[in-house]
Amino acid sequence: MxxxxxxxxxxxxxxxxxxxxxxxxxxxxxxxxxxxxxxxxxxxxxxxxxxxxxxxxxxxxxxxxxxxxxxxxxxxxxxxxxxxxxxxxxxxxxxxxxxxxxxxxxxxxxxxxxxxxxxxxxxxxxxxxxPQNFEPVVETDLLLDEAISRVIQKAGSDNQLTKILIEFALEKIDDNRSWDITYDLNKIGQLIFKENHAQHLEKLALKNMPIFLHLKKVILKKITTLEKLIIINATIATEEIEKSGLNLTDFPYQTLPNHFKKIADKIFDPSILYSNKLQENLESGAILKKGVELPSNEFLENLFHYYIQIKTSIYKRSYLKNIYKNLVPLTVLSVIQKEVLAIEKERDQIPIFxxxxxxxxxxxxxxxxxxxxxxxxxxxxxxxxxxxxxxxxxxxxxxxxxxxxxxxxxxxxxxxxxxxxxxxxxxxxxxxxxxxxxxxxxxxxxxxxxxxxxPINYRSYSQIVEFNNEFFTWTSGLLNKNTYKDLYINGNQQKTNSKKGGFVRLNFITKDTTIDTTELHCEQVLSTIIEINEKNYSFKDITILVRGNTKGALLADYLSSKNIPIISSDSLLLESNLKVCFLINILQYATGFKDKELAYRILDFLAPKNTKHNFIYSNIDDLENFLFTAYNFSIKKIERLSTFDSLEYAIRQFNLAPSADAYIIFLMDVTLDVEKRDGGSIQNFLNYWNKKKDKLAIASPENIDAIRIMTIHKSKGLEFPIVIFPFADANIYNHKDKMIWSPVNSQDFEGFDEILLSEKSELVQYPNEAANLFNVETQMMELDAMNVLYVAQTRAEKALYIISEKKSSKSKNDKIVNYSDIFRSYLVQKNLWQAEKSIYDFGELESLTKEIAIDTNSEELTYQYTFRDRPNFNIVTSGGMLWNSNREEAMHHGTLIHYILSLIETGENLPNAIDKVLKNGDITQEEITSITTTINDIIQHEKLAEYYSDKYHSLNERDILTSKGELLRPDRISILNNEVTIIDYKTGLKNPKHKEQLYTYADALIEMGYTIKSKIIVYINTNIILEFV
CATH class of the missing domain: 3.40.50.300 (P-loop containing nucleotide triphosphate hydrolases)
Structure with missing residues (x-):
């Protein structure tokens, strides 16, 4: 081998x-x-x-x-x-x-x-x-939400769990946090779905709730004992100072006596107590003002002894408090884990992780x-x-x-x-x-x-390759772990390719107390885009990379307001699309949320631009009647349809998809997925929508002349002609909301051999392995931060623009803690840094020769409808049936007649059709007479009767697929010897669009080889009115 x-x-x-x-x-x-x-x-x-x-x-x-x-x-x-x-x-x-x-x-x-x-x-x-037919689960958020909901619902029936949840809420209140525990449970619950925590949670599953509760009592007792000891020692130290004969004013700023007094007064926060140079002063003996003599060396030694002893105890207390704070969520975590497993089993689901x-x-x-x-x-x-x-x-x-x-x-x-x-x-x-x-x-x-x-970088122009080689070789010195240093020293010797030139700019924004820093970044990005555009580059040549979606969204809003075309994760979200929002508003309105705000949103979407105010004002109090009259759309109809069919009905009636629309197609795909999992209930779909709407996005379209905004993580593996990297000032050390598992002596912690801690900088002072683990985590954070920076700076082919921030001239802290510090330090070691200078250019971005745009006509696809009137069972909830309302009654009356006519091929079918809607609960016994009379007026009308006889072959609401792929559905066509009469039923006022619709049907039938005999619109109001087109 x-x-x-x-x-x-x-x-x-x-x-x-x-x-x-x-x-x-x-x-x-x-x-x-x-x-x-x-x-x-x-x-x-x-x-x-x-x-x-x-x-x-x-x-x-x-x-x-x-x-x-x-x-x-x-x-x-x-x-x-x-x-x-x-x-x-x-x-x-x-x-x-x-x-x-x-x-x-x-x-x-x-x-x-x-x-x-x-x-x-x-x-x-x-x-x-x-299970043979298990369903893989990618998104676990909904699974976790349901599990947490089940756990909270057990409060009241499970005494131990109830006690824990109440205590947790009260502890949060004591810490000046919201009593609502859902957020905290969700945060801790996410550990269930992370591979890094799987091994630890397996051990946790072996512990039951009484064991956790006992550990909680033990830790609380330890904290109380420590606090008493701390107060005793602080009191003794204070008394030592008082007995020494020194005045409080003999101590600079009275810092040392105040330190012990704070502790004696039960202030135990390390960030308050140890953010000074007291220990350094005690070690050097410089605790008094100049000219004041120490009473004795023993006095200094005693104070130093108490200082160190108290400090050790303070951090031990903080360590125990850290454990205690996470113990209740950890206790509930095992309960959440069991609920997650129960849901998975019930639904034959397995999360991918x-x-x-x-x-x-x-x-x-x-x-x-x-x-x-x-x-x-x-x-x-x-x-x-x-x-x-x-x-x-x-x-x-x-x-x-x-x-x-x-x-x-x-x-x-x-x-x-x-x-x-x-x-x-x-x-x-x-x-x-x-x-x-x-x-x-x-x-x-x-x-x-x-x-x-x-060895060779084939992507970037030589200037970018050389800049990154030098920059990352230098930054390797900032990494504290030798293995990581070597990675950047040895891994940044790339050779250039045949593409010579290229451009890199480091741009430092000067902070302004009167202007938000985010706005300054946005303004600088816009200025950069204009500059690039002037060199004849297209918008699609530019990609903006950001650390997180929040900054990306702000930037997208800003650029859109300046008429810059953009594609971003937010712009691709379904909820950013006006048509989708309109459809969701329709569903919400149909489920009973019939408030003025929803009515306003629906009308705002439909309103003509020039008369929007009057349009909304005229129809907001009579929305359902307006929709029925203007668009033949009945809110009542969708109450008996599934979500998918309701949406297709709305898409058709409002003509929302004259051509294929990626947002609407994806919405329908999502709807089908939800129906498959949760059934066709509109309320179930809306519940899903409210939880997931910020993540449901279409795929990014190609070849659109627009600037792309994406996160650095999503850009990995991709390349772009020009990259702009704003907000390049992220912190390297970000311990917020991070958790760490720390081994402990099981004898001291009731059989637990590891516990969960919140990451804090004070962990370096903690006992046991916590400090070592924190140092390891800090080293990995440094590598994470450097790697993210590396990915961001190596996506560009021709030009890289980095927009960072300039540290205040008043700042005396030279410690490197964020990206802007790294960029500044790099320029300092190259002897390029100038305090008054903001822009540093390397190389030059050459202008392109302006090309004549070629109009590439692409064929427009049509939206394919799949709606069918499916058999269904429904409970009568229609307002027109439940109380006497003229408007509701008229709308319900018109919809029912339209539906019953779709069941009638010849006049003989009328009794069976009436019987069907009666059994379905669509009409009451009292309505039969008026409905039957109206339908008879139509099918026996002297100019219509022949079309409802068996002389003609008639088709009701049959789909016609045109040669362009468009789906049409006339209400009725009656065929005799290849001659067709088209009949369409309408309610309300006449509308020119009604005629246009019949012409469209006629064109399609002619294309199919038929001859058109007649085109008739039947207006069904108080009287039956015919219009021959």
Whole structure:
């Protein structure tokens, strides 16, 4: 076995890793027939999967052509040499391999790691004792919300749980926080779905509630005892000062005596007590004003002794308080966990994050796991992309499968990654795995890896490459862990490509107390865009990268207000689309929320621009009647329809989708998903919408001339001509809302061998392992921050604009704690920093030659309706039936007549139609006479009667699909000898649109080969009025 069967590629940003992966893949795929079936390529995003598949197929296609395209010549030459074949042989093999793949596409295994593990679990569900038809759950928010809701509902029936929840609420009030515990339970509950916490929570599940409650009492007792000891020592220290003969004024600012007095008065907050130089002064003996002598050395030693003793106790108390604060949420966490498991079991659901846990449990302690024995027969070659983002569990599960392949003849493993781009630690990514493997440390295989560095940056122009090389080599000195330092020292020696030039700008905003800093960033971004635009670059050439969605949303709003076209995560949200919001408002109105605000929103959407005020004022008190009269839309009708059918009915009547609309199509997809899971109730859908509306977004459209705004995390793996990076001032050390598991002595903590702590800077003063863990976490934070910065600064091809902030000239703190500090320090060491200077340019962005825009007409797709009148059962809730309201009665009357007419082919069908709506509860006995009279007036009308006889073949509400893909539905067409009469029923006032609708129907029927005899609009009001079109 040759060592080259295990290769690791260190692939810095832009170094052509996809090219390398495709080359290695094709070397195997082209070596023998059908060998591609034995290859498994794993990456982390669907976009990366599609890119690799496309590159493989396009390359094979290009290679098979008689005339090889220029873009594929380099790869073709490389493969000829490495496979030792002639051009003709490679051309022939490529054609055959392409054919094999296309004919056996299911065996073309390029997959995300989640899909691969899902496939394993689905295949071996029976062996793993899982439901055969389980549903994988990606979004766990709703699952957690329901579990928490169930836990809170148990309050009152479960005495122990009730007591805990009440105590928790009271503790929050004591801490001046809201008594509402839902937020805290949701925050702690999220740990259930994070791989980093899985191992710890398994131990937690073994503890019951009484054990937690007992530990709570023990810790509270320890805190109380410590507080008494602290107060005693502080009181003794105060008395020492009083007995010394010194006056309080002998101490500078009375700091030392006040320190002990505060503690004696029960102030135990370390951030208040230890944010000064008291300890330093005590150690040096400088505790008194100049000229005042110490009473004795013993006096100083005693005060120092009490100071240190109290400080140790204060931090120990803080440590115990930290544990105590998290103990109640931790207690409830085990209850939430049980509810989550119950919901999963009830619905046959498995969250995706559990896939790795399930496999891990099955293969643990088995030398040859049965799952991999069976799979191992298939796969002999493994490609893992973005290895730095692989979690410990994912890698652990792959090791047996890969080991099996490497042990067999011809097996191979190719790992590609870059630890400098490891930015997913929060979801289990572990950069150390790649660092260790590349150093041949903790290698789980017998084979030694061959490590290859991809040296050339093919993405960026030379100025950007050189800037980043120098910048990140320098910043490596800011990392406190040597392994991380080496990563940036050795990993930033990229060679440039043939693209010379490029541009980098560091722009420092000067803070202004009168203007919000965010606004200053927005203004600077706009100024930068205008400058770039003046060099003839399109909006679509520019991408703005931000750390989080909040800043992105603010920036998007600002730029939109300045008429700059943008595509952002917010602009892609369904809730940002006016049509979608209108449809949601209609559903809300239909479910009983018939307030003026909703009516206003509905009318605001429908109102003509020039007469909006009068339009809304005229119709707001009579909305339902207006909708029925103007659009033949009945709020009452959707009360008996599912959410999906209600939306399609509204889309049709308001003509919201004259062409395919991505937002509406996605809304309908979401609706179907909700109906499948929760049923067709509109209220169920609205509940889902209210919880998920801030996450439901369409895919980003391509080739639109608009600036893209995206997070740095989403930009990973992508490249853009020009990048603007505003708000480049993020803190490096952000411990807020982070939790850490700390080992403890089980004898001191009632059998618990680890506890959960909130991360705080004071952890460095804590006892046990907490301080060490905090230091390790801080080092990893430094790497996280540097890696995010690296990803942001390596996306640009031609130009990179960084917008940061200038530290106040009054600030004496030179400690580097955020990105702006890093940029400033970099310029200082290059001797470029000038306090009065804000802009630092490296290189130059060349202007483009202005091109004449070519109008590319694209064919507009039509929206495909799927609505059908489905059999349904409903309870009578219509206002027109429940009380005497003329408007409600008229609207209900018109809708019912329209519906009954759709059930009538000939006049003889009327009794059966009436009987059906009566049984359905759509009408009452009292309404039968008036309804029957009205319908008879129509079907027996002297100018209509023949169309309701068996002389004609009549079709009611049948869909017509036009040649343009448009779906039409006339109320009735009556056919005789290829001649058609079109009949459409309307209520309310005449409207020119009614005629236009009939002309549209007629055109479609003529196109189908029919001759139009008549087009009739039947207005159903107090009297029946016909209009022949």
């Amino acid at each position: 040759q060592s080259t069967s295990f290769k690791i590629y260190n692939a810095s940003a832009g170094s052509g890793k996809t090219h390398t992966l495709v080359k290695e893949y094709l070397k195997i795929a082209l070596s023998e027939s059908n060998s591609f079936k034995n290859i498994l390529a794993i990456t982390f995003t669907n976009k990366a999967v599609n890119e690799m598949k496309e590159r493989v197929l396009v390359s094979l296609y290009d290679f098979s052509l008689q005339s090889l395209p220029d873009k594929s010549k380099s790869l073709f030459q490389d493969l000829m040499i490495e496979l030792n074949v002639s051009a003709a042989q490679l051309q022939k093999r490529s054609g055959s391999t392409l054919k094999y793949i296309l004919h056996n596409y299911a065996f073309f295994d390029v997959s995300t790691i989640d899909k691969f593990t899902h496939r394993i679990i689905r295949t071996f569900a029976k062996d793993l004792k899982l 559990k896939f790795n846990q399930i496999i891990s449990k099955e293969i643990k302690n088995q030398p040859a796991p049965f799952i991999y024995e069976r799979l191992g027969e298939k796969y002999r070659h493994f490609f893992i992309d973005e290895f730095q983002d692989t979690s410990a569990a994912q890698w652990g599960n792959l090791i047996p499968l890969i080991d099996n392949a490497l042990a067999s003849e011809g097996g191979s493993l190719f790992l590609v990654g870059d630890s400098k781009q490891a930015i997913y630690r929060w979801r289990g990514g572990k950069a150390e795995q790649f660092i260790n493997l590349a150093s041949n440390f903790q290698n789980p295989f017998v084979l030694q890896p061959v490590v290859n560095n991809l």
